Amino acid sequence: MTIANKYDVIIVGAGPSGSVCANFLGREGHKVLLVDKAKFPRDKTCGDACSGKSIAVLRELGILSDVKKAAHGVNNGVIFSSPKGTILEIRTDSQDGFVCRREILDNIIYKAAKKYVETLEEFTVTDLIKEGNQVVGIVGTDKTGKEMKINANIVVGADGAMSVVAQKVGVFEIDPNHHCLAVRGYYDGVTGMKDVIELHFTKTAIPGYFWIFPYEDGTANVGLGMLTKDVKARNVNLKELMENEITLNPTFKERFKDAKLISEIKGWSLPLGSKIRKQIAGDGWLLLGDAASLIDPFSGEGMGNAMTSGKIAFRTISRALRLGAYSQKILGEYEQEIKNELNKELEMSYLLQRLGKNEFLLNLVIDKAARNPEIRKELTTMIVSEEAKKSFSSPLFYLKLLFS
Ligand SMILES: Cc1cc2nc3c(=O)[nH]c(=O)nc-3n(C[C@H](O)[C@H](O)[C@H](O)COP(=O)(O)OP(=O)(O)OC[C@H]3O[C@@H](n4cnc5c(N)ncnc54)[C@H](O)[C@@H]3O)c2cc1C
Numbered sequence: 001m002t003i004a005n006k007y008d009v010i011i012v013g014a015g016p017s018g019s020v021c022a023n024f025l026g027r028e029g030h031k032v033l034l035v036d037k038a039k040f041p042r043d044k045t046c047g048d049a050c051s052g053k054s055i056a057v058l059r060e061l062g063i064l065s066d067v068k069k070a071a072h073g074v075n076n077g078v079i080f081s082s083p084k085g086t087i088l089e090i091r092t093d094s095q096d097g098f099v100c101r102r103e104i105l106d107n108i109i110y111k112a113a114k115k116y117v118e119t120l121e122e123f124t125v126t127d128l129i130k131e132g133n134q135v136v137g138i139v140g141t142d143k144t145g146k147e148m149k150i151n152a153n154i155v156v157g158a159d160g161a162m163s164v165v166a167q168k169v170g171v172f173e174i175d176p177n178h179h180c181l182a183v184r185g186y187y188d189g190v191t192g193m194k195d196v197i198e199l200h201f202t203k204t205a206i207p208g209y210f211w212i213f214p215y216e217d218g219t220a221n222v223g224l225g226m227l228t229k230d231v232k233a234r235n236v237n238l239k240e241l242m243e244n245e246i247t248l249n250p251t252f253k254e255r256f257k258d259a260k261l262i263s264e265i266k267g268w269s270l271p272l273g274s275k276i277r278k279q280i281a282g283d284g285w286l287l288l289g290d291a292a293s294l295i296d297p298f299s300g301e302g303m304g305n306a307m308t309s310g311k312i313a314f315r316t317i318s319r320a321l322r323l324g325a326y327s328q329k330i331l332g333e334y335e336q337e338i339k340n341e342l343n344k345e346l347e348m349s350y351l352l353q354r355l356g357k358n359e360f361l362l363n364l365v366i367d368k369a370a371r372n373p374e375i376r377k378e379l380t381t382m383i384v385s386e387e388a389k390k391s392f393s394s395p396l397f398y399l400k401l402l403f404s
Contacts, residue, residue: 003120003150007033008321010138010152011117012125012165015044016054016303017289018158019109020310021317023061026116028318033150034110034117035140037124041107045268046303047184048221049075049197049213050105052096053304057311058109066108072100073215077196082366083203083359085251089196090369090379099197099213099221123148128155128168128285134326135169135284153326154317155285158310161269163291171277171287176232178275178293180208180300182225183238185265190220191255199299201366202249207357208238210245210252219262222246225270225300227353239265272297273305273342274350280338281331286313294342298349298356305342312337 009025011018014036022034036042058064075097080088113119122143129137129149137151157165166172193214200210208226215221224242231238242265246256271277271293280292288294289306296305316334320326355361369375 003033003118003148004031006137006151006153007031007118008152009033009154009156009317010035010150011156011158012036012138013157013159013163013289013291014038014040014110014113014119014121015106015158015160015289015306016109017291017306017310018156019106019113020057020061020307021156021158021288021313022113022117022310023109024311024314025317026113028314030318030321032117033120033152034113035120035123035125035138037122039121040110041103044102044106045182045184045266046102046221047182047211047213047223047300048099048101048105049301050098050100051301051304053301054307055096055098057307060311061109061112063108063112066112067098067100067105070100070104070108071216072098072104073213074195075099075197075213079194079196079198080366080369081198081200081202081251082363083201083206084363086363086366086370088366088370088376090376091196097197099215101215125159125164128165133283135282153284154320154331156288156313156317157285157291158288158306159291161271161290163287165285166277166287166291169279169282169285169287171279173277174228174269174271175275176229177227178272178297179228180225180270180272180295180297181228181231181238181267182208182223182270182300183242183265183267184221184223185242185261186219186263187222187256187259188219188262189259190214190222191258193218193220200245200252201356201362202245203359204241204245204249206359206362209356210242227357228269230357238267270295270300270302273346274353276338276342276346279335281316281333281335282328284326284331286317286331286334288313292338294338294346296349297346298352308341309338312341 008031077091125140127139198212213221274297280287288309294305295302
C-alpha cells in the first residue's frame with residue numbers, strides 16, 4: 001500500500017475511539033489515515049462489557065447488527081454485592097448491554113472504518129512533526145524498523161492510556177488519585193452466572209471491586225480493579241488479590257470450584273475522567289478516549305465515552321476541515337463539547353467512587369436498595385437511561401436512599 005505525503009487527518013490508534021472517529025470522517029469523504037501499532041484483530045485488556053452508550057454509537061454507524069451476529073454475552077442487568085454479602089440484582093431486561101471480547105468488537109468497528117479510510121497496521125508512532133506549536137504530522141516506525149514521516153492537517157491521539165500523542169503535546173500525567181489499575185483473566189466453568197454482569201464490593205476487594213462478566217458460552221471475564229493511590233498505599237498485588245477472592249472468599253470459592261483459567265491474567269491502566277487531561281485539543285491535535293482520560297471513575301467503563309469522544313471529535317474536525325482552519329481556537333470546540341456532554345455524569349460517578357470505598361455506606365446503600373423496590377426501580381431507570389443517570393445528582397434520590 002502506498003502512503004500519501006499528506007492527509008486531512010491522521011488518527012493514531014484504532015481502538016473504539018479512533019475507529020469510531022475514522023468511520024464518521026471517512027463516510028463524509030475526508031482523506032483519513034488510521035494507524036495502529038498492532039495487527040488486527042488484536043486483543044485489548046478489558047472487562048469487555050458494553051453499555052447503552054456504546055450501543056447507541058454502534059447503532060448510529062449501522063454496525064450494531066454485526067456485533068449482535070458475533071459471539072457475545074447478553075447483559076440484562078447488574079448484580080451488586082456489599083462487603084457483608086447482601087446481593088442486589090437490578091434487572092433491566094432491555095438487552096441494552098453485552099459482553100464482547102475486544103478482539104471481536106474492536107475488529108468489527110475497525111473493519112467498518114477500513115471501507116472508508118486508509119489504514120496502516122504494525123506502525124508505531126514515536127513522535128509528532130511540529131511547525132512551531134502547530135502539529136502537522138507524525139513520525140513512526142513500521143514493522144521492519146523503517147522510520148516514516150507522514151503529514152496531516154490534524155493529528156488525533158486515540159492511542160490509549162499511555163498515549164504517545166498526549167506525551168508529545170505535553171499533557172500526559174498519571175495522577176494516582178484519578179487513575180486505576182486492573183487485572184483480568186478468562187475463566188471457564190464458573191457456576192451461578194446469569195444474563196447479568198456482577199460487581200462485587202467484597203471486604204477483600206474494596207476500595208476496589210471484583211467482577212464477573214459472563215459470555216455466551218459459559219466462560220467469563222473475571223477481574224479486579226482499584227484506584228492506583230490505594231494500590232500504592234496498601235502495597236497491593238492485584239493479581240494475588242483476585243486469586244485470593246476466587247480461592248478464599250467462601251461464595252466465590254464454591255462458584256470457582258471447577259473453574260479453569262483459560263488465559264493469562266493481564267493488567268493495564270485506566271485513566272479516569274474525574275480528571276480529564278488538562279488540555280484535550282490544541283493547534284492541529286485532539287485527544288480521544290483513554291488518551292484524553294475519559295473513563296467513568298465509578299464503573300471503569302471506558303468504551304462508551306471513548307466512542308462518544310470519537311463522534312464529538314468528528315463534528316469539530318469536519319467543521320475545521322470545511323473552514324481550512326486547524327488552530328486551537330477551532331479545535332477547542334471539541335474540548336468544550338466533551339465537557340458539556342460528560343462533566344455532570346463524570347462528577348456523579350466520582351462521588352459514587354468515593355462512596356464505593358466506604359464499607360459502612362456500601363452496606364447501607366446495597367441493603368436499602370435490596371429491600372426497597374422503589375429505590376431498585378429508580379436505580380434500574382438510571383442504569384438503562386443515559387438521561388436518567390443525570391438525576392443521580394438529585395438530592396431527592398439521596399434522601400430516599402438514606403431515610404427510606
Ligand atoms: C482491566 C480493564 C478492564 C476494563 N473493563 C472495561 C469494561 O468492561 N467496559 C468498558 O467500557 N471499559 C473497560 N475498560 C476501559 C476500556 O478498555 C478503555 O476505556 C477503552 O479501550 C478505550 O478505548 P480507546 O480507543 O481510547 O483506547 P484503546 O482501546 O486502548 O486503543 C488504543 C489503540 O492505540 C494503539 N496504540 C497505542 N500506542 C500506539 C502508538 N504509539 N502508535 C500506534 N498505535 C498505538 C493500540 O494498539 C490500540 O489499538 C477496562 C480497562 C481495563 C484496563
